[in-house]
Amino acid sequence: MLLNQNQLPILLVLIPLFGAYLAAISVLFKKKINNILSLILLSLSFFLSLLTANHVLTSGDISYHTAGLQPPFAIEIVVDPLSALMTIIITSLSLLTVIYSREFIRKELSDKRESYYYILVLLLTGGLNWFVIAGDIFNMFVGLEILSISSYSLIAIAQNKEAIASAYQYLLMGSIGSSFFLLGTGYLYIMTGTLNFADLAIRIAQLGLFNSEAIFASTAFIVTGLSIKGAIFPLHVWMPDAYSKALAPICALSSGAIIEAAVYALIRITLTVYGIEFITEIVPVKTILLWLAGIAIIIGSLYAISQSNIKRMLAYSSVSQMGYIVMGYGIGTQLGLSAGILHLFNHSIMKACLFFAVGAIAYKTGKTDLYEYEGMGDKMPVTMMFFSLAAISMVGIPPTNGFISKFYLVWASASSTRWIFAAIILVSSLLNAIYFFRIINKAYFGGGHEEASRDEAPYTMLVPIGVLAISCVVFGLAFNIPLSLIEPVAEKLMTLSLII
Amino acid sequence: MSEGPITKDVLVKTVTKILIPPIQLFGLYVIMHGHISPGGGFQGGVIIASSFILYALVFGYREGAHRAKLKIRQFLEPLGPIIFGTIGLICILFSGNFLQYSAIPILANAEIAATAISLVEIGIGITVTAVIFSIFMAMGGRKTDG
Amino acid sequence: MVNLEFYLQHYNYWISVLLFMIGLYTMIAKKNLIKKFLGLNIVDTSIYLFFISMGDKSKAIAPIIHGEHVDPTHYSNPLPSVLILTAIVVAIGLTATALSLSIRIYEEYGTLNSEKIEELW
Known part of the structure; x- marks a missing residue:
């Protein structure tokens, strides 16, 4: 075979990034080629990410070094089962986004902007992949910036006045987050002289830096910076504005991959670099995040109930769902961490499906408001069916994947005797039920039957929605597939102890 | 920016014409010596781009757009990363x-391997020049371009 | 007792912290969107200064091997400079994005004042 299996990680980064520049050149010679080109490239990346996951599961973690040097001197890329899972989420969502965008973008954007759109989606995918598989903290920063700049541009590409203003707001907040992350990196570097994750952990332990103020400061800066990117309460304020005005596929991709990747990075850095004891006992990051998550779940759900714009409602729902993920991490047991990451996986499926479905309805009928959804069940039955499936999953009714991860979360909080968080999850499920069943009720039983004539979204849009909605059920039954990728890493992260 | 020349001053125009070649030459020097002295593709590219910007400032937007056409710039912008990525991919193909x-047989010698670094630097320089x-031009020519 | 000499010797970090605070204040207090972004650039600059000054020392030379052997302790640390070069490139991309967005905002709203934009939203 021409390509060594060990070359897989670099190709995951290289294909979308390199492809973005290829797309930028090829559009000069042939118009409208970018859709096909990005479809091919992202299918290839998706296939490679599956291969990587398979390789990681069968023969252990991949550590890749560029330029033929050894870490910590070379740029290291580390793929373990968890980052393999993240690349699968990222590449599959961006592939579905490109399929979905074919019809959607043609209607929404001019030809020139359409070609820019696909270039930016490719850049975003490359940046995300780079961000999740980077083995040192500075490369993580570079990936973070690539994905951030392309996501600011993608939110602004809708070109209506609200989208541009909210993209600017997102840009200001997001770049403060990146600056904080860079400053935290600086504090780590000045104390240890290294940037590689594994090396950092070893040096912090060897040099006995657990009581150093600089390390405390670096924790604070990195956690704050990534919390802004990950829309963790109370730093979520950019998200509802940005998502309610952006194009639906971009909302799906950001809500399904970008904020997830930021939370993933938060988990990865705090648990590998600082270690579980440090963030539990010395700097109580976990406890703070746990309580913030508890508040976020309730507040996010209450805000979501009070919205009538559905995209805005889904954005606030994302705030509360990020709370679930962070809560799993904050509980601080191995079970809690696996439950949180499982919910991260499930949330990206459910939320992307919901955003796609809402986008399809807006595409066909132009309706974005809750009170205009009357008779939608007759007008667009297939889309509404998939929407309802994902909504049911969001509420957490078996046999969907939302039920599984919520069940795991309740189990984790109960087994660590934090009953209040188990109660919060149950209450918030009820709140979820209120705002999702309200839509379903309006769509199916809200009247308006007589004027409804069937007018279904095109197939290129139905297929991504359907794939995601069906995977909600599939991963509700076959939840051991993501868990097989999550559990080994959760065990490793939780037992990794370097305080001597 | 106005479409025509901003200044009719002969002195400014003459000095600009005299200055631009040394600026570009210095930019090329910084690019080519990137691997053995401080410098590199980005810094050199910015220096060369600054000579273009100086030209467009003195002789006007239209003249600047004529000297470095949009089509050519759009072609050059992604070219650098493609050169960079291709060299990287060739290394992967040679396992x-x-x-x-x-890993590349003809570059096994360290002296020749420096050439490959120069190629990467040139690619970055092309891209940075075009992008900057x-x-x-995109911001200055907003009113004229529409 | 406060070790005054220790703090005075590390005046570069104090300058960096001061710039960081000025930048953050600008971002929060100013209404103009471009001024807000300039505040962000000041924050970035303070971080660059922090990185560069931690890698440098007096009378150090650039770490380039020119044939004859030089004691490595005479070199300044190249890694922070390289990192900051990357961060500067990233900041240029960010600045270009922000400025082009603010041009579009001005075209749509006719103002760059953040309070007026919120009213016109």
Whole structure:
């Protein structure tokens, strides 16, 4: 075979990034080629990410070094089962986004902007992949910036006045987050002289830096910076504005991959670099995040109930769902961490499906408001069916994947005797039920039957929605597939102890 | 920016014409010496782009757009990363790691491997020149371009 | 007792912290969107200064091997400079994005004042 299996990680980064520049050149010679080109490239990346996951599961973690040097001197890329899972989420969502965008973008954007759109989606995918598989903290920063700049541009590409203003707001907040992350990196570097994750952990332990103020400061800066990117309460304020005005596929991709990747990075850095004891006992990051998550779940759900714009409602729902993920991490047991990451996986499926479905309805009928959804069940039955499936999953009714991860979360909080968080999850499920069943009720039983004539979204849009909605059920039954990728890493992260 | 020349001053125009070649030459020097002295593709590219910006400032937007046409810039902008990525991919095809020059048979010698680094630097220089000038033109020419 | 000499010797970090605070204040207090972004650039600059000054020392030379052997302790640390070069490139991309967005905002709203934009939203 021409390509060594060990070359897989670099190709995951290289294909979308390199492809973005290829797309930028090829559009000069042939118009409208970018859709096909990005479809091919992202299918290839998706296939490679599956291969990587398979390789990681069968023969252990991949550590890749560029330029033929050894870490910590070379740029290291580390793929373990968890980052393999993240690349699968990222590449599959961006592939579905490109399929979905074919019809959607043609209607929404001019030809020139359409070609820019696909270039930016490719850049975003490359940046995300780079961000999740980077083995040192500075490369993580570079990936973070690539994905951030392309996501600011993608939110602004809708070109209506609200989208541009909210993209600017997102840009200001997001770049403060990146600056904080860079400053935290600086504090780590000045104390240890290294940037590689594994090396950092070893040096912090060897040099006995657990009581150093600089390390405390670096924790604070990195956690704050990534919390802004990950829309963790109370730093979520950019998200509802940005998502309610952006194009639906971009909302799906950001809500399904970008904020997830930021939370993933938060988990990865705090648990590998600082270690579980440090963030539990010395700097109580976990406890703070746990309580913030508890508040976020309730507040996010209450805000979501009070919205009538559905995209805005889904954005606030994302705030509360990020709370679930962070809560799993904050509980601080191995079970809690696996439950949180499982919910991260499930949330990206459910939320992307919901955003796609809402986008399809807006595409066909132009309706974005809750009170205009009357008779939608007759007008667009297939889309509404998939929407309802994902909504049911969001509420957490078996046999969907939302039920599984919520069940795991309740189990984790109960087994660590934090009953209040188990109660919060149950209450918030009820709140979820209120705002999702309200839509379903309006769509199916809200009247308006007589004027409804069937007018279904095109197939290129139905297929991504359907794939995601069906995977909600599939991963509700076959939840051991993501868990097989999550559990080994959760065990490793939780037992990794370097305080001597 | 106004479409025509901003200044009719002969002195400014003459000095600009005299200055631009040394600026570009210095930019090329910084690019080519990137691997053995401080400098590199980005710094040199910015220096070359600054000479274009100076030209467009003195002789006007239209003249600047004529000298470095949009089509050409759009072609050059993604060219650098493609050169960079291609060299990296060639290393992978010779079963080395990304950017591991020693994997390519003709570059096994360290002296020649420096040439490959120069190629990467040239690619970056091309891209940075085109991108920086394009940013300037896109913002400055907003009113004229529509 | 406060070790005054220790703090005075590390005046570069104090300058960096001061710039960081000035930048953050600008971002929060100013209404103009471009001024807000300039505040962000000041924050970035303070971080660059922090990185560069931690890698440098007096009378150090650039770490480039020119044939004859030089004691490595005479070199300044190249890694922070390289990192900051990357961060500067990233900041240029960010600045270009922000400025082009603010041009579009001005075209749509006719103002760059953040309070007026919120009213016109």
